[in-house]
Amino acid sequence: MNVILVGPAGSGKGTQAEYIKEKFNLLHLSTGDMLRAEIASGSELGNEVKSVIDNGLLVSDDLMVSMIEKRIAKDDAQNGVIFDGFPRTLPQAKALDEMLTKNHNSINKVIEIQVPRADLIARITGRYTCVKCGAGYHKLFKQPSKEGVCDKCGSTDFSQRDDDNEESANKRLDAFEKLTAEILPYYKDQSKLYSVDGTKAIPEVTSQVMSAF
Numbered sequence: 414m415n416v417i418l419v420g421p422a423g424s425g426k427g428t429q430a431e432y433i434k435e436k437f438n439l440l441h442l443s444t445g446d447m448l449r450a451e452i453a454s455g456s457e458l459g460n461e462v463k464s465v466i467d468n469g470l471l472v473s474d475d476l477m478v479s480m481i482e483k484r485i486a487k488d489d490a491q492n493g494v495i496f497d498g499f500p501r502t503l504p505q506a507k508a509l510d511e512m513l514t515k516n517h518n519s520i521n522k523v524i525e526i527q528v529p530r531a532d533l534i535a536r537i538t539g540r541y542t543c544v545k546c547g548a549g550y551h552k553l554f555k556q557p558s559k560e561g562v563c564d565k566c567g568s569t570d571f572s573q574r575d576d577d578n579e580e581s582a583n584k585r586l587d588a589f590e591k592l593t594a595e596i597l598p599y600y601k602d603q604s605k606l607y608s609v610d611g612t613k614a615i616p617e618v619t620s621q622v623m624s625a626f
């Protein structure tokens with residue numbers, strides 16, 4: 414089974430992806446995470462995309478499509494994939510369909526998580542993660558139980574994404590709104606689109622997501 418999760422930055426996409434991944438034994442592919450790993454590795458590709466990402470702009474379709482094509486050819490993708498952050502444009506959506514069709518595969522569900530912009534800005538600008546184990550926290554909504562100490566691993570080292578500032582977040586949300594306006598009708602016409610209310614508590618959003626399956 415192949416699933417696309419569509420939601421703006423801060424919509425809780427990552428949390429829902431984790432759940433779906435466990436439930437159906439799928440590979441979770443977040444293109445944002447893949448690109449950040451490239452940057453962290455110091456590769457030529459990473460250096461190329463860093464300024465694009467920091468400015469809240471989109472990486473080129475060609476680069477994204479070839480990155481995904483290589484990744485889904487690997488063994489761990491053969492049971493199915495949750496695409497998170499991809500496709501973001503109509504050419505990416507069409508290219509994804511083509512590469513899946515080649516392997517006698519297809520997209521089964523597209524789940525859209527809807528959250529109003531004001532809520533998103535508050536969520537994005539306050540979020541941070543533990544550098545050691547990756548656990549996610551929020552300055553307003555989810556502090557570690559002991560200030561400055563990770564609940565999961567005890568580390569005191571935290572970081573915030575460079576692009577999680579208000580200016581970059583607004584740019585990303587502008588781009589997201591413009592582009593989802595392109596891709597959502599594409600999947601709606603194929604009767605694959607399910608929209609859920611992402612302002613609800615996490616378990617309630619999860620149960621809305623599950624009702625799509």
Ligand code: AMP
Nearest residue numbers: 422444445466470471472477498499501
């Ligand atoms: P995300 O973590 O999904 O918010 O992605 C962070 C940044 O990576 C985005 O703002 C884009 O610059 C870039 N990016 C991630 N996925 C894509 C994609 N499918 N197409 C183009 N750029 C992408």
